[in-house]
Amino acid sequence: MLRYLYLNQKGKLILFVVFSLLSSLFEIALSYVMLQSVDLAVSGQLSDALNYGLWFALYIACYFFVDLLCRHLRWAVLRGSQTNLRDDLMQQILKQPVPEFHTHNTAQWLSVLTNDLDLLDETYFRVFVDTLVDIFSGVVSLAILLFISPWLALFILAMIAVQMLIPKFMAPRISKRRAEQSKSAERFTVTANEHLEGFDLLRSFHLSEASREAMSEANRSWEESRFQARYVSSLARLLSFTVGQIIYIGIYFIGAILTLQGLMTVGMMVAASQLVVYIASPIQNVSDAITDMRGAKEIIRKFRALLDRKDSAEDGTRDIPSQFSSLTADHVFYSYDKERPILSDISFSLERGGKYLLEGDSGSGKTTLIQLLTDVLQPDKGQILLDGHPIKEYKSEKYARFIIPCSQQTFIFNASIRDNITLFQKTFSDEEVIVALKQSGFEEILTRYPEGLDHLINQSGSSLSGGERQRLALARIFLFKPQIVIYDESFAHLDAASVQSLIDTVMADTDRTVIMTSHQVTSEIRKRFRSLALLNGRSGAKHT
Template sequence: MIPYLYKENRLRFFLHIMLCLFFTIFEVGLAYIMMLSVDYALNGDLSDAKYYIVGFLAYVVTFFAIDFFTQKSRLGLLRRARMELRRDVLRDICKLSTTQFHRKNVGEWISILIKDIDIIESSYFKSFFNLFTNILQFSISIVLMMIISPYLCLFIFVIGLVQLLIPKIMGPKLGMKKKLLSDAVSAFTVEASEKLHAFDLLKSFHLTANVFEKVNHSSKSMEERQFHSNFFSALINLLSFTFGQILYVGTYFFGAILIIFGQMTLPMMIAASQLIVYITYPLISLNDDLAEFRSAKEIIRKLVRLKVGSDDQTHSIQKRSLEDCFIFDDVCFSYGDKSIIRDIRFKMHKNRKYLLRGASGIGKSTILKLITREIQPTSGRILIDETDISQISKEDYVKIISINSQNLFLFNASLRDNITIFQDSFTTEQLTEAVQFAGLSLSLDKRNGSYDLLDFIIGENGVNLSGGEKQRIALARMYLYQSDVMLFDESFSNLDKDSRNDIMRRLLKWDNKTIVYISHQIEEELASEFDSILELTEQGVVLS
């Protein structure tokens, strides 16, 4: 994760490190200024006051400038690191197969993109800079303390060693609590997101009160995890602070003894008392930062597992089109010990229109998932032109196969953006042709008035459209992207008869495309217009 801080601009990172060094030197240098001030007071001579005042003002102005540029530089590095990390996580998510993607709820993915990256920033990136600055501050202060008094330095070393053991012992447990918190946040996000999306449904059945209790229970669980995580972190800080107090008070006590024995002057003790601040504070912060640093490792492991999943590429063969036929060769699939389909064997030839039908629960959706590679056959092979589909790269396969389901997703955007899915590589002529093919212009032109049809805003989830118009958008999408094989899973079953038949006949007239329509019931008149019917039964597939 640290490379995110410097991989885009090493020079900026190096300059920030140098600024941190100068910042630390000036901060610790306050002890020297305090020593000079006390020494000047003991001398009792005001003749050099103006030189001390000028020197002090120069110190303050320079320190302010260094601190200003250090903070600005750090915030810039953190912003860039956050952006680069989120970009890479998004890229890894996009590389996942649909099966891998749906292993998590959408709310969990959003939690990773927001909450987990925030944790990485606060517990890892910021802790790294804090650790670096604190180590610098601690090291410089220890060297100066050694010059002032080796005895005080030995005392500080012993107490400081105890402080450093605290995060070593308690850090792993804090990490587990952070992991539980992250899981609780994901669970709450999923619960709240799902119930809010179902608001209309819940309201219609008067179930909002019951659902409120479930969401509230998830919220309580999340806050409970937050409390335990924060409390354990506070306990670590408290133990570190206690040993810091022992260190601070002990400096004055031993300093007084050393002055009595003539091994230290009063100005040196004042300087030592200030140096102890620059020793104890880094130690206290060091424990906290080390604990935070370790706790972030659980989130990092989660992101690494995501990257490993997205890089899992077993498909290597390039194939970008269907040349002859799509083959199921003795395909079986089982969930555990339960057999869903067995010994399925059939061929679908290029540019033909197929109706796959059968009773509910017979396995039509399973065949669809096998074709789209959401699941893998328990045995047998699925081939495209003698090439096993499991060996075709994901990028090529999605160009060969496209699917339209009954549950269509629409963006709260223009008709143009919904059809192109925000891709600007299509011409207006191509879009117009797709709209006309899908029959959208016939229904939308009437309500759209004088405005450009493609700029018509359809509303959230197509609220401004009818069911038939939504499915026509899906048809226009598929026409625009031109896959060789197009699958329709009960896509038009909720439409009225006229809309359904109109869209179906548009599909059946589509030349140079292989169409597979899956349905458990369809009018015989319409079914007869398909080139072939694949009847799925318990004994297998019957071709007619």
């Protein structure tokens, strides 16, 4: 994880380290200022006060600007580390095969990118960055103290040994509590997301109060686990603080004895008492840091499992032909478990420009077959071939644009009409978007809102009817122009006249291959499409 502190920002990190060291030196120099002030008071030479005052003012001004720049660089380094790590996590999440992605709830992925990442930032990145400064400050202060009084330095070293026992004892307990906190945060995010997404359903069944109670229970569980993690962490800090108090009192007590014996001056004792601030505090901070960083190991383990994940297969190298000849299923078998095969010995060939009606009862394997054709799933046996070559030989990004499914459930982004159709691709002109809207029969939306393509649609698409959401999804298909399009119940929310209009559009596009699934097959559809029937996981004959 530490590589994210310097990834793409080595120069910034080096500057932070340099200015942190300067800031620590200025901070430690305060003990020298105090020593000089005490000596001035003891000497009684008031004539030197103005000269000392000017030097002290210059010291304060330099310290202020160095420390200000140091703080700016600190937050900039932490910002970069969080940004880079979140980018890599998002990349790995989005690279996963569809089945693996859906082994987690969407809210669980959100929890990883928010709750877990924030927790790692607080208990790992920030802690490590601050520890660098503390170690330097403590070492330099201890070296100066050794010069002032070896006896005081020896006492400090003994207490450091005691302080280092605290992380060894407390880290495993903190790690366990933080792992529980991470899981509870994930459960709350999942529960809240599902209940808010299902707001209309829960309200229609008068289950709003039950929903509130479920979210409240998840909330209480999260806060309880956070309380336990914070309590154990605070206990570790209290132990470190107690050792720090012993160091403070010990320095004053031993220093007083040494001063009475004439082994130290009053000024040296004052300087030593100030130096102990820069020793005891860093010792406590380093002890807490080691505890925190060890306590973050469960979250780090979760992140590494995701970041170190290897792609299941190498991407192909073939380009998609500009005009394909056939897409073939060659003796394809697939099952989710060995005892329940879904598809058995499926063989058929889809020709360029062909129009096919995929038929079959619920559970016959239509959705599974679509996922095999679109390379979401891989066959247990057999192959899907594009112009005689396995589809794995083709570049995955190109193949994804080659065959696009259009399902009944249309996802609407909280974005403009333009972005909802272009899917945030900047390569399409407004003219192309408008043509796609006209082809889907939805151009009237441009006159409904004064902003036109810039009109913002919320994520639920509440301002659109079911049919309008489907037309928007169809506009995406017409814009991206795949060579094969799969209409999976895509016309379910449209009236008979609209369906007929879209069927005419589909049939007029002679170069595009179409696969359609529908539970409402009219005689007109059956007459104009070739049938591909699935019966008990096997493909039937095609006919015109």
